[in-house]
Amino acid sequence: MEITAETVAFAIFAVFTLGGALGVVTMRNLFHAALMLILSLFGVAGLYILLTAPFLAAVQIMLYVAAVAILIIIAIMLTRSLMKAPIAANKQWEVSALIALIVLVSLVAVILQVSGGRVRSYWPQEPVGDVPADSITALGASLVDPDRYVLPFEVASVLILAAMIGAIVIVRSRPTS
Amino acid sequence: MVPLWMYLVVSAGLFAIGVYGVLSRRNAVAILMGIELMLNAVNVNLIAFWRYLTPMDVSGQAFALFVLVVAAAEAAVGLAMIISIYRNRQTVIAEDIDLLRG
Numbered sequence: 001m002e003i004t005a006e007t008v009a010f011a012i013f014a015v016f017t018l019g020g021a022l023g024v025v026t027m028r029n030l031f032h033a034a035l036m037l038i039l040s041l042f043g044v045a046g047l048y049i050l051l052t053a054p055f056l057a058a059v060q061i062m063l064y065v066a067a068v069a070i071l072i073i074i075a076i077m078l079t080r081s082l083m084k085a086p087i088a089a090n091k092q093w094e095v096s097a098l099i100a101l102i103v104l105v106s107l108v109a110v111i112l113q114v115s116g117g118r119v120r121s122y123w124p125q126e127p128v129g130d131v132p133a134d135s136i137t138a139l140g141a142s143l144v145d146p147d148r149y150v151l152p153f154e155v156a157s158v159l160i161l162a163a164m165i166g167a168i169v170i171v172r173s174r175p176t177s
Numbered sequence: 178m179v180p181l182w183m184y185l186v187v188s189a190g191l192f193a194i195g196v197y198g199v200l201s202r203r204n205a206v207a208i209l210m211g212i213e214l215m216l217n218a219v220n221v222n223l224i225a226f227w228r229y230l231t232p233m234d235v236s237g238q239a240f241a242l243f244v245l246v247v248a249a250a251e252a253a254v255g256l257a258m259i260i261s262i263y264r265n266r267q268t269v270i271a272e273d274i275d276l277l278r279g
Contacts, residue, residue, distance in 0.1 A: 059242065108186060127228055142235045
């Protein structure tokens with residue numbers, strides 16, 4: 001495979017994604033782990049751009065990097081778990097690593113189909129076609145199309161509303177009677 | 178373009194790292210971060226398959242969008258519960274939250 005700008009960009013984003021993820025699960029300081037999570041989510045957004053899904057990349061940055069990561073950092077600060085976490089992993093971390101390794105090996109074995117010392121992949125090397133230029137317009141239209149996704153869209157709105165109210169009710173300080 | 182299996186391998190690695198984080202971390206916030214990693218791995222898979230197999234259709238992007246929405250709702254409620262537990266029990270260590278243990 002020849003080295004093009006795209007493969008270089010893919011390698012950089014993959015390293016961001018996987019390196020950040022490793023930081024998230026191994027960093028002892030939880031605040032640093034949250035910063036590594038932001039790095040990893042940026043890497044995923046870059047992969048979306050390489051896959052010509054710019055809208056998803058923008059949503060990823062706005063929703064994950066801006067909202068969820070900030071929420072997690074605020075939760076870390078509110079619970080003051082930084083000072084109280086001398087050890088990051090629990091007693092079963094060896095078993096956890098083994099399970100994660102089994103998951104990884106079985107997934108990669110299915111993806112790569114190694115046979116006779118040669119990697120034989122039946123996944124397409126190239127996409128079957130180009131993304132239509134109006135794919136974002138089509139995505140927006142399909143979300144409000146009664147024949148496509150208008151029902152899941154409305155259900156998702158109700159879910160977000162319920163989650164918002166639920167979060168407020170759960171963290172609301174109890175009135176001192 | 179980069180062949181599809183590379184995206185799938187990156188996604189599998191991200192998922193496995195997330196599994197390790199969920200199983201091995203003591204802090205409940207860190208467990209939530211592991212869950213976020215796993216959800217992102219699934220989304221990379223969805224978008225990669227959409228791009229390589231059905232780029233004409235919008236369903237792949239739409240599903241990834243709904244996964245994002247549900248993940249955001251899950252993070253909000255999960256963090257609210259963790260803060261509430263911290264208020265009542267002064268701990269966010271998952272092993273110490275054993276109120277329902279018989």
